[in-house]
Structure formats: structure tokens, C-alpha cells
Amino acid sequence: xxxxxxxxxxxxxxxxxxxxxxxxxxxxxxxxxxxxxxxxxxxxxxxxxxxxxxxxxxxxxxxxxxxxxxxxxxxxxxxxxxxxxxxxxxxxxxxxxxxxxxxxxxxxxxxxxxxxxxxxxxxxxxxxxxxxxxxxxxxxxxxxxxxxxxxxxxxxxxxxxxxxxxxxxxxxxxxxxxxxxxxxx
Numbered sequence: 001x002x003x004x005x006x007x008x009x010x011x012x013x014x015x016x017x018x019x020x021x022x023x024x025x026x027x028x029x030x031x032x033x034x035x036x037x038x039x040x041x042x043x044x045x046x047x048x049x050x051x052x053x054x055x056x057x058x059x060x061x062x063x064x065x066x067x068x069x070x071x072x073x074x075x076x077x078x079x080x081x082x083x084x085x086x087x088x089x090x091x092x093x094x095x096x097x098x099x100x101x102x103x104x105x106x107x108x109x110x111x112x113x114x115x116x117x118x119x120x121x122x123x124x125x126x127x128x129x130x131x132x133x134x135x136x137x138x139x140x141x142x143x144x145x146x147x148x149x150x151x152x153x154x155x156x157x158x159x160x161x162x163x164x165x166x167x168x169x170x171x172x173x174x175x176x177x178x179x180x181x182x183x184x185x
Contacts (some may be wrong), residue, residue, distance in 0.1 A: 004101075009018070009039065009041060011051075011059075014015045014050070015063045018063075019060065019063060022060070023103050026106065027103060027106065027110075030060065031053065032053060057113060061162065064117065066157075068100070068101065074127060075090045075092075083136045083177070083181050085133075089129070089132065090150075090177055094168040095168075101158045104118060105156040105158075107117060127147075133146055138183055
């Protein structure tokens with residue numbers, strides 16, 4: 001918990017707490033009052049860093065994009081090359097905590113800025129998958145269709161991750177990646 005006697009909340013603290021709140025409690029709890037009560041500070045602390053709740057929402061969605069997409073791509077590109085990038089990105093995606101993803105997508109059903117952020121992230125992720133497949137030797141047409149179906153599989157997994165058989169093993173991921181990389185020519 002935040003110790004308001006010795007620490008001061010900064011913008012990053014609020015955004016981190018916002019992502020945690022979104023993941024655990026849902027988008028209806030992304031309010032200055034609710035989060036301030038949880039952090040045991042005044043709403044004034046929130047408004048010291050953010051002009052209004054809409055600004056906070058926009059920055060929160062940017063943080064979600066950065067953490068779940070841009071930083072993941074950067075880590076994968078920095079630690080793997082060639083077809084190993086596909087295995088690594090799939091392992092990260094299918095092992096990740098999917099609650100935040102579900103919460104953002106639920107928010108996107110009723111909040112246009114969240115829907116726009118989800119659409120951007122979806123395009124970036126599919127483009128990254130397509131780029132991996134092309135760099136591994138597939139022609140663009142096959143790479144594009146496989147990237148789309150792969151991404152749709154991931155989204156289905158995200159939405160169904162509470163099912164008892166929702167865990168995907170490393171071996172299953174590696175087998176699936178191998179199938180995706182076959183050119184069939």
C-alpha cells in the first residue's frame with residue numbers, strides 16, 4: 001500500500017494502479033475517487049497529475065499498448081531472431097496474464113477511445129506476426145492469412161482462459177509455430 005507519510009504518488013504510480021484496477025476490477029472502477037480511496041489519498045493527488053479523467057484514460061490506454069505490445073515486441077526482437085521470434089512471441093502471448101486484455105476489450109465495447117486503442121494494438125500485433133512469417137520465408141499472402149488466423153486464435157484463448165484446458169504448453173506452441181512456418185510449396 002502507498003505510504004502517504006513518506007512517499008508521494010507520481011503520474012507513473014497512478015497509471016500502474018490504473019492498469020491493476022482495470023485488470024482486477026474492470027473499467028467501471030477507473031475513476032479518480034475510487035482509485036484515490038484504494039490508495040488512501042485525496043482526489044487532489046490524482047488531479048495534480050491529470051487534467052481530467054479523459055486524459056488519464058488516454059494515458060492508461062497508451063500504457064496498456066506500451067506494456068502489452070511495444071515492450072513485448074522490443075524484448076522479443078532483442079532476444080531472438082528468425083523463426084525463433086515466432087516461438088518466443090507465442091510463448092509470451094499464451095503465457096501472459098489475460099485478465100487485463102479481457103478488461104480492455106470489454107471497455108472497448110462501450111468507450112470509443114478504448115476501441116480505437118484496441119484496433120491500433122490489433123493492427124500492430126498482426127503486422128508483427130506477418131513480418132515474422134515473411135522474414136521466415138513465407139510469401140506475403142500466406143503470411144498475412146496465417147498471421148490473422150494466429151491472432152484470432154490468441155484472442156479466442158484470451159476470452160476462454162478460465163476454461164480448465166486453457167493452458168497451452170511450450171511443446172504445443174512450438175509445434176504450432178512449426179506448422180505456421182511451413183511454406184507448403
